[in-house]
Amino acid sequence: MILGVGTGYLKPEYFAMGVDFEERNELFDESIDVMRATWTGDAVNYEGKHFNAREVSALPRPAQETVPIWIGGNSKLSRRRVAQKAQGWMPMPNPAANAKSTRSPVVETLDDLAALMPYLNEHLAAEGRTDPLDIMFMCFDGGAPEDNAFNVQQHLDALRAQEAIGVNFSALNGAEGSKEQALEAVARYGEEVIATFS
Numbered sequence: 001m002i003l004g005v006g007t008g009y010l011k012p013e014y015f016a017m018g019v020d021f022e023e024r025n026e027l028f029d030e031s032i033d034v035m036r037a038t039w040t041g042d043a044v045n046y047e048g049k050h051f052n053a054r055e056v057s058a059l060p061r062p063a064q065e066t067v068p069i070w071i072g073g074n075s076k077l078s079r080r081r082v083a084q085k086a087q088g089w090m091p092m093p094n095p096a097a098n099a100k101s102t103r104s105p106v107v108e109t110l111d112d113l114a115a116l117m118p119y120l121n122e123h124l125a126a127e128g129r130t131d132p133l134d135i136m137f138m139c140f141d142g143g144a145p146e147d148n149a150f151n152v153q154q155h156l157d158a159l160r161a162q163e164a165i166g167v168n169f170s171a172l173n174g175a176e177g178s179k180e181q182a183l184e185a186v187a188r189y190g191e192e193v194i195a196t197f198s
Contacts, residue, residue, distance in 0.1 A: 001064060004090055004136075005032070006072030009102045025077065026050065032069060032085050039067055070136060074104040076119060083123035088134035088169070091116060110158075113137065114165045136169035137162055145193075146175035146185035152192045159193070 007028045008014070014021040030048040037044045041061030046053045070088030071081050082089040094107045107113050124133065139162060142155030159170060172189065175182040 001062070002068045002070055002088065003035075004070045004072060004088075006078070006090070009104070023050070029081070029085075035067075035069075068134070070134065074102075074107055074116060078104075079116065079120040080123050082120060082133070083127045083129060086133075087131075088136060089120065090136045093138060093140070110161055110165065113162075113167075117166060134169055135167045136171055137167045138172075139170050144175070144185075145172065145189040146177060146181055150188075155193060156196060159197075 068087040072090035141158030
């Protein structure tokens with residue numbers, strides 16, 4: 001299991017949950033600390049601004065020895081968090097039209113994504129990190145796998161270009177249509193794309 005997390009950027013989502021949007025970063029950081037402590041299976045003692053625990057245990061503990069945390073977001077704060085607290089980074093495609101509302105750098109091209117890497121690498125080095133960092137990014141090139149017009153070669157070329165700058169995981173949106181169509185699209189993707197990387 002891999003846990004992907006992010007602070008989010010939509011105020012209405014926080015309002016709907018009764019959470020102060022301006023405290024999202026403190027809540028996020030404390031949440032990661034509390035989850036990690038809880039996953040040990042040991043009694044947790046924690047005093048923070050948003051969470052307090054005295055001798056609290058959560059069992060059963062995860063079957064994995066550690067649960068990798070991947071943090072999403074393009075901001076400098078997100079990348080610093082990745083360096084400090086995570087085993088993976090999930091930057092997001094972010095058109096210029098959305099940059100203001102997401103409070104996040106534009107990522108429309110692979111060059112945009114590559115431009116975010118030096119800051120991340122600088123902070124990984126500052127944290128003394130030498131362990132490999134997973135980077136997951138979506139690949140839309142070639143179209144949707146469930147579409148008959150899906151261009152496998154274009155998609156593979158884009159995945160290899162992502163790999164060249166450090167991306168080592170990809171994700172797909174779910175296929176539209178029936179269950180059978182979705183299963184067919186997944187099988188096709190496995191045969192035509194995933195198998196080439198195996």
